[in-house]
Amino acid sequence: MRPYHPPAVPRRATKRGIERTPLERDCDVLICGGSFAGLAVARELAGSGAEVLLIDRYEIGERQTSACGIPTGWLEALDLQRSLRQTFGELVIHTPFTTVRYRLPWTFSTFDYRTLCELLADQGAFTFETAKVDGRTGKVVHTDRGDIRAAMIVDALGWRRVLGAGDNIQPPDALLSRGLEVHPHDTGGDMEIWIDRSYVPAGYGWSFPAGDELRIGVGSFDPRFHVREPTVRLATDLAADSVRYQGNWIPHALRNATEDGLFFVGDSAGHCLPLTAEGIRTALYFGLAVGRELSDVVGGRRSVPDALSSYSRFSASHARAFEWMLRCQRLVPRVAPRMLAGALRAMDTQRFLDWAFGHYLEIAHPRFVAAGPRRSSPQVRVPA
Numbered sequence: 017m018r019p020y021h022p023p024a025v026p027r028r029a030t031k032r033g034i035e036r037t038p039l040e041r042d043c044d045v046l047i048c049g050g051s052f053a054g055l056a057v058a059r060e061l062a063g064s065g066a067e068v069l070l071i072d073r074y075e076i077g078e079r080q081t082s083a084c085g086i087p088t089g090w091l092e093a094l095d096l097q098r099s100l101r102q103t104f105g106e107l108v109i110h111t112p113f114t115t116v117r118y119r120l121p122w123t124f125s126t127f128d129y130r131t132l133c134e135l136l137a138d139q140g141a142f143t144f145e146t147a148k149v150d151g152r153t154g155k156v157v158h159t160d161r162g163d164i165r166a167a168m169i170v171d172a173l174g175w176r177r178v179l180g181a182g183d184n185i186q187p188p189d190a191l192l193s194r195g196l197e198v199h200p201h202d203t204g205g206d207m208e209i210w211i212d213r214s215y216v217p218a219g220y221g222w223s224f225p226a227g228d229e230l231r232i233g234v235g236s237f238d239p240r241f242h243v244r245e246p247t248v249r250l251a252t253d254l255a256a257d258s259v260r261y262q263g264n265w266i267p268h269a270l271r272n273a274t275e276d277g278l279f280f281v282g283d284s285a286g287h288c289l290p291l292t293a294e295g296i297r298t299a300l301y302f303g304l305a306v307g308r309e310l311s312d313v314v315g316g317r318r319s320v321p322d323a324l325s326s327y328s329r330f331s332a333s334h335a336r337a338f339e340w341m342l343r344c345q346r347l348v349p350r351v352a353p354r355m356l357a358g359a360l361r362a363m364d365t366q367r368f369l370d371w372a373f374g375h376y377l378e379i380a381h382p383r384f385v386a387a388g389p390r391r392s393s394p395q396v397r398v399p400a
């Protein structure tokens with residue numbers, strides 16, 4: 017097994033032509049999906065001695081999947097600071113009747129997707145192949161390059177949950193939000209969001225500066241509401257160009273974290289937080305948890321069924337926080353705009369902000385990184 021070494025020059029690496037050899041093989045752990053969740057699983061398996069194969073339809077870091085905003089503590093805890101683009105100590109919220117500027121008890125940062133993925137991949141030891149996952153039969157995963165068999169399989173493939181049992185629910189019926197953003201070359205000093213029904217009836221708009229680019233977008237909690245026109249309008253209102261689009265569906269409810277003997281993590285397990293649609297740190301957090309369970313299996317400290325039920329319980333132990341945030345997601349669009357403005361102003365006391373944002377960070381705290389077997393520090397407390 018060779019450690020993963022990212023290509024020195026960016027290139028489209030989905031193998032083509034004669035490079036696209038059949039990929040029929042066995043391995044100990046098969047991780048499907050090489051973004052935040054999948055790379056976190058692989059990181060935690062480094063040094064376990066397992067033969068790990070990670071597959072994705074794109075090269076690692078090739079296809080950005082978000083605005084790439086995260087609590088800075090997560091970049092520090094995972095030693096990913098080299099990917100950092102810009103840091104914010106405040107959150108600016110605009111509504112039609114007020115603007116508030118909240119001082120956060122911790123900072124938030126934007127990062128460069130490719131750099132972060134490459135740094136995280138460097139912390140793992142796995143074989144990487146580009147392949148499109150089409151489905152599975154039992155413990156055999158079918159890809160466009162052939163079948164792969166593995167004792168332990170992880171679905172980190174995002175919202176589609178490609179390896180789930182049965183037919184997956186598709187939009188607009190599934191509990192999904194949708195988000196779209198543009199990335200104009202421009203600069204800004206503030207992390208801003210807009211809760212404004214003229215852009216989206218239920219959801220919010222954002223502008224996240226990231227060094228020499230802005231990430232301006234609109235997310236709708238209602239999957240039937242299209243976000244392209246409001247995204248362009250928000251960019252126009254901010255005198256920015258609507259260029260370099262990227263968007264996706266975002267699950268806003270927890271799903272089963274295990275099914276049919278497989279591990280699901282990140283968006284495939286509905287690990288993105290409702291209301292804020294923050295899904296990167298949770299994908300990392302639950303990815304580390306899966307990696308630790310699998311390391312225990314490889315090390316002979318527990319069986320696969322034990323690891324499955326332990327991880328399933330761990331994911332489910334966060335249900336209360338996810339449900340509470342989903343309730344807020346449903347409530348906020350129903351509050352009259354003037355009342356919402358009053359409530360946002362009333363919340364602008366440092367004591368309340370420290371309490372609220374402190375609890376919010378606790379849902380997936382960066383101290384979890386140091387709590388694992390790769391570091392020697394006390395076991396992290398699992399939120400009630």
Ligand SMILES: Cc1cc2nc3c(=O)[nH]c(=O)nc-3n(C[C@H](O)[C@H](O)[C@H](O)COP(=O)(O)OP(=O)(O)OC[C@H]3O[C@@H](n4cnc5c(N)ncnc54)[C@H](O)[C@@H]3O)c2cc1C
Pocket residue numbers: 048049050051052053054071072073074079081082083084085086147148149150172173174175176178194195196197233262263264265266281282283284288293294295296297299
């Ligand atoms: C517009 C937008 C902005 C966002 N901004 C933020 C933000 O600033 N901060 C934040 O915390 N969250 C944000 N989110 C949410 C966040 O992007 C997701 O929650 C997060 O990316 C989930 O990580 P993941 O690893 O589970 O899945 P993904 O990042 O979706 O990765 C899935 C991986 O699987 C691969 N894949 C998928 N299907 C197949 C297949 N069939 N075969 C092979 N490979 C496949 C993909 O190529 C990809 O690499 C945003 C979402 C959107 C849509």
